[in-house]
Amino acid sequence: MSKLTESDIQARASGQSYDRGRRYYDNGCVLDVTRRGNAVTAAVEGSQYEPYQVEVILKEDGGIARAYCDCPYDWGGDCKHIVAVLLTLVHEPEEVQEKPELEELLVGLNETQLRQLLLNTASREPKIVDIIEKEAGKLAKDGADTAVSPKPPAVDVSATRRAIRAAWRSAGRSGGGYSGGYYDEYDGMEIFGHEIFGDDLAKVEELLDAEDPDTAVELITAVIEEWAEGIEDLDEWVYEYNEEALAQDTHDLAVALAEALLSLDLPPEEREDWLDQIEGWDEYLGGGMDAAVTAVTQWWNYPPLVKAMAGHITNKGAWEEEALWYADDLARARLRILERQGRQEEYINLAEAEGQTLPAIKMKIRVGRIKEATENAQNYLNTPAEILEVAQTLTEMNEQEKALALAQHGLKMPRKEGKTDLAQWLRQQAEEMNRPELALEAAQAAFTSGYTLDDYLEVKRLAGDRWPQIKPKMLESLESAWSTPQVNVYLHENMLREAMQVVDHSPYSGDMERVAAAVKDQYPDWAIQKYKARGEAIMDAGKAKYYDTAVSWLAKARDVYREHGRDAEWQAYLDSVLEKHQRKYKLVPLLRQIR
Numbered sequence: 295m296s297k298l299t300e301s302d303i304q305a306r307a308s309g310q311s312y313d314r315g316r317r318y319y320d321n322g323c324v325l326d327v328t329r330r331g332n333a334v335t336a337a338v339e340g341s342q343y344e345p346y347q348v349e350v351i352l353k354e355d356g357g358i359a360r361a362y363c364d365c366p367y368d369w370g371g372d373c374k375h376i377v378a379v380l381l382t383l384v385h386e387p388e389e390v391q392e393k394p395e396l397e398e399l400l401v402g403l404n405e406t407q408l409r410q411l412l413l414n415t416a417s418r419e420p421k422i423v424d425i426i427e428k429e430a431g432k433l434a435k436d437g438a439d440t441a442v443s444p445k446p447p448a449v450d451v452s453a454t455r456r457a458i459r460a461a462w463r464s465a466g467r468s469g470g471g472y473s474g475g476y477y478d479e480y481d482g483m484e485i486f487g488h489e490i491f492g493d494d495l496a497k498v499e500e501l502l503d504a505e506d507p508d509t510a511v512e513l514i515t516a517v518i519e520e521w522a523e524g525i526e527d528l529d530e531w532v533y534e535y536n537e538e539a540l541a542q543d544t545h546d547l548a549v550a551l552a553e554a555l556l557s558l559d560l561p562p563e564e565r566e567d568w569l570d571q572i573e574g575w576d577e578y579l580g581g582g583m584d585a586a587v588t589a590v591t592q593w594w595n596y597p598p599l600v601k602a603m604a605g606h607i608t609n610k611g612a613w614e615e616e617a618l619w620y621a622d623d624l625a626r627a628r629l630r631i632l633e634r635q636g637r638q639e640e641y642i643n644l645a646e647a648e649g650q651t652l653p654a655i656k657m658k659i660r661v662g663r664i665k666e667a668t669e670n671a672q673n674y675l676n677t678p679a680e681i682l683e684v685a686q687t688l689t690e691m692n693e694q695e696k697a698l699a700l701a702q703h704g705l706k707m708p709r710k711e712g713k714t715d716l717a718q719w720l721r722q723q724a725e726e727m728n729r730p731e732l733a734l735e736a737a738q739a740a741f742t743s744g745y746t747l748d749d750y751l752e753v754k755r756l757a758g759d760r761w762p763q764i765k766p767k768m769l770e771s772l773e774s775a776w777s778t779p780q781v782n783v784y785l786h787e788n789m790l791r792e793a794m795q796v797v798d799h800s801p802y803s804g805d806m807e808r809v810a811a812a813v814k815d816q817y818p819d820w821a822i823q824k825y826k827a828r829g830e831a832i833m834d835a836g837k838a839k840y841y842d843t844a845v846s847w848l849a850k851a852r853d854v855y856r857e858h859g860r861d862a863e864w865q866a867y868l869d870s871v872l873e874k875h876q877r878k879y880k881l882v883p884l885l886r887q888i889r
Contacts, residue, residue, distance in 0.1 A: 297355060297356030297357065298352075298356055298357065298358065298380065298383055298384055299384065300381070300384055300385075301807070301808035301811075302357070302358070302380075303315075303372075303377055303380045303381060303384070304804050304805075304807075304808065305779075305781075305782060305804075305805070305808075306358070306361075306371055306372045306376075306377075306380075307371040307372040307373075307374075307376075307377050308371050308804075309802075309804045311367075311371055311372060311373055311374050311377055312374075312377055312804065314374035314377075315372075315373075315374035315375070315376070315377025315378045315380075315381065316377065316378075316381065317374075318338060318339075318340075318374055318375065318377070318378035319377070319378040319381040319382060319385075323338050323339040323340070323378060324336055324337075324338050324378050324379055324381075324382045324389075325337040325338070325339065325345060326391075327379065327382055327383075327389055327390045327391065328390070328391045328393055329390050329391070329392055329393065330393050330394065330395045330396065331395040332351055332352040332353070332354070332359070333349065333350075333351055333352075333395075334349070334350040334351075334352065334379070334383065334390070335347070335348065335349050335350075336348045336350075336379045336382070338363075338375040338378055338379060340365065340375060340489070344457070344493075346363055346364055346365045346375045347363070347364045348361070348362070348363045348375050348376055348379045349361070349362045349363075350362075350376070350379060350380065350383075357748075358380075361376045361380070362376075363375045363376050364493070365489065365492070366486075366488035366489060366492030366493075366496075412426070420447065420448075446500070446501055446504035446505075446506040446509060447497055447500045447501065447504070449497065449501070449509050449512075449513055451512060451513060451516045454494055454513065454516055454517065454520075455516055455519075455520050458490055458491060458494075458517065458520040458521070458524065459520060459523075459524070461489065461490040461491075462490065462520075462523075462524035462527070465485045465486075465489075465490060465524070484535075484536065484539075485528075485532070485536045485539065485540065486539075487521075487539065487540065487542075487543025487544075487546070488543070488546075490521070490524070491517050491520075491521060491543075491547070494513060494514075494517045495514075495517075495546065495547075495550050497513060498510045498513055498514050498517075498550050498553075498554060499550075501513065502553065502554060502557055502630070502631075502634065503634065505634070507554055507557035507558050508558070510554040510557070511551075511554045511555060511558065514547065514550050514551050514554050515551070517547060518547050518551065518575060521543075521544070521547060522575060522578050522579055525540060525579065526578075541581065541582050544579055544581075544582030544583065545582050545583075545584075545585060545620065545623075547582075548572075548582060548583045548584065548585040548586040548587075549585045549586070549620070549623045549624065549627055551572070551583075551586045552585050552586045552588075552589035552590070552624060552627055553589075553627035553628075553630060553631065555568060555586070555589060555590060556589055556593075556594070556627065556628065556631055557631050557634075560593075565590050565593060568590050569587065569590045569591065572586045572587050572590060573587060584618070584620060585620045585623055585624050585627075588618065588620075588624060589624060589627070596612070597614070598610065598611070598612050598613055598614050599612040599628075599644075602643060602644050602647035602648070603632075603637075603640040603643050603644050603647075604640075604643065605639075605643045607643065607646060607647045608647075611625075611647040611648045611649065612625070612644065612647055612648060621648070622648070622649075622650070625644065625645075625648040625650055626650065626653075628644060629641055629644060629645055629650060629653055632644065633657070638657055638660070638661050639661075641653075641654075641657050642654050642657050642658060642661075645657065651670070651674050651675065652675065652680050652683060652684070654670070655667045655670045655671050655674075655675070655684055656683065656684060656687045658670070659684070659687045659688060659691055659693075660687070660691065664688070664691070664693055664696065667684070668684075668688070668696055668699075668700055671684045671700055672700070672703055676707070676709060677707065677709050677711040677712055678704040678705065678707055678709070678710070678711060678712040678713040678715075678716040678717075679711045679712025679715065679716070680712070681700060681701065681703065681704030681707070681712075681716060682701070682704065682712055682715055682716040682719055684700060685697040685698075685700050685701045685704070685716070685719070685720075686719070688700065689723070694723070694727060697723070698720065698723060698724065698727070698729070698732065701716055701719065701720040701723070701736075702720070702732070704716050705717060705720070705736070705739045710743055713739065713743040713744075714740050714743045714744035714746075714749070717736045717737070717739040717740035717743060718736075718740045718749070720732070720733075720736035720739075721733050721736035721737045721740060721752065721756075724736055725756075730756065733756055734753070734756040734757060737749065737752045737753045737756050738753055738764070738768070740752070741753050741768060741771075742768075742771045744779060745771075745772060745775045745779040745780045745783065746779040746782065746783075747779065747782035747783050747786055750768060750783050750786070753768060769783075769787070769789075772784070772792075780796055781793050781796050781797070781805045781808075781809060784796065785808070785809070785812050790809075790812065790813045790816060790817065791817075793805075793809045793812065793813070794809060794813060794817065794820055796809075797809050797824070806824050806828070807850075810824050810825060810850075814854045814857070815857075818854050818855075818857070818858050818860075821851075821854050822851045822854050822855065825847050825848065825850040825851035825854070826847070826848065826851045826867070828844075828847040829843075829844040829845065829846075829847035829848040829851070830844075830871075831844075832844035832847075833871070833875055833878070833881060836878070838878070838880045838881070841878075841880055841881045841884055842884060844881075845881075845884040845885060845887070845888060848868075848871070848885070848888060849888045851864075851867075852864050852868075852888055855867075865889070868885065868888070868889060871885060872885055872886070
């Protein structure tokens, strides 16, 4: 079906995400895998009441162009749900339903039928209207503003409560786990609040965007009540292990509540009622609701806030006294409200008063203050990631040349946050605008900041006949990086010794297995040693639950011994292992099976 391999999947995810995704796959959590052309969709059962939705776009050569999951995971690499779907593509292609692409489905339909099809589909899936609205805006040559308020998402508060209770029942269960070469007795005890209520926070934001703050308040209230009940039911040691994370999750809920309430037109007496309710939650939860308390107390008539929105900016911003630690979160919530209400100048003033430089610059672009915004970006922004956001906003306003110039400025920044993404974006934009030299420059910057094989191949493609002169510089730049992407390049170029050195530098690297598989013909001793080390670590620790994993590592070492005609060495090694662990009655039978 594709050239995708398990090693490719490991390279895209952290060790923990890969291990958990493997368990999801092994437990049959992947449902309804469908492929239309290069697009693969699937549902994955997780901690929420509804399965998570995964979408994978494949490249023509079978690689992965992009992968998306609607879970709240945001810690780098693919989440466990994506990993589970990719493993299904590799190991169970027969489970993938092949269906015709959209273009094929629409063949033969006339204009009337297409219009009716679109209307019928949109009536069942309201989010499609938002997508159509955006695409229609891009196609409209006269630039007319055709925006309409999005339709509020459907909300079933009772179903939300049931889903959160179900998620709590499976949260914080201890048991330990073996991951990344070592045993973690706390594995499984972690509670990830955004896996419990992350979808609901997103829905609150959708409701606010759709100008339905009343339902948003109803929903976030239900979430906070169920969250409090779940915490109350936790075992003491589980709570203590997760105390800091739970406090942060409670704060996130408080900010969402603050934004929802600030979107309402509440009279003073209702605000007092809400303040009593929030302070009650705060006491019940042991703190964490400060942002919501402050929002309701200050409301919109807090004098320093009023002055800041009017453009009277001081070094204290919108605060009479020293700003609290959650001031930025509360400021961002207010900015989102001002943006929805079309209060652009107040938005810019408050953003500048609160040090929210990036949002202020982006809004200046949208109101036509282009020159001021680009100068602000060059003078005040510190990371390529921020520059990328501004460049993309400029592009949306048809200021492509200014966007390219700003992106080039961003690539010269010493800080690396977001430089790879900025360089990749600039490469694509430069190609579209027929700027081949700039595209090549950006491609090289993308590679030297991220060292991925995809970026390496992009440099090769854009370099053309100049590749022999450029290639040595690209490979030389790898010497300062010790990472999974670097290994991919070395393996692609058959630079096996260099790949081995990367793994040696990181003993528990997730790259070990695929590097060992690549080098076992030329460097069997290295592969054997790595396989044996993984197995011995588990056996020596006496973790009986993972003896089968230990033996599987030794079996890989056995296979390399035999491929090189060294059966006697293998038998001698296995005998020594049996002698060393002869008292481990669960381990010995497993070892004897791999003689």
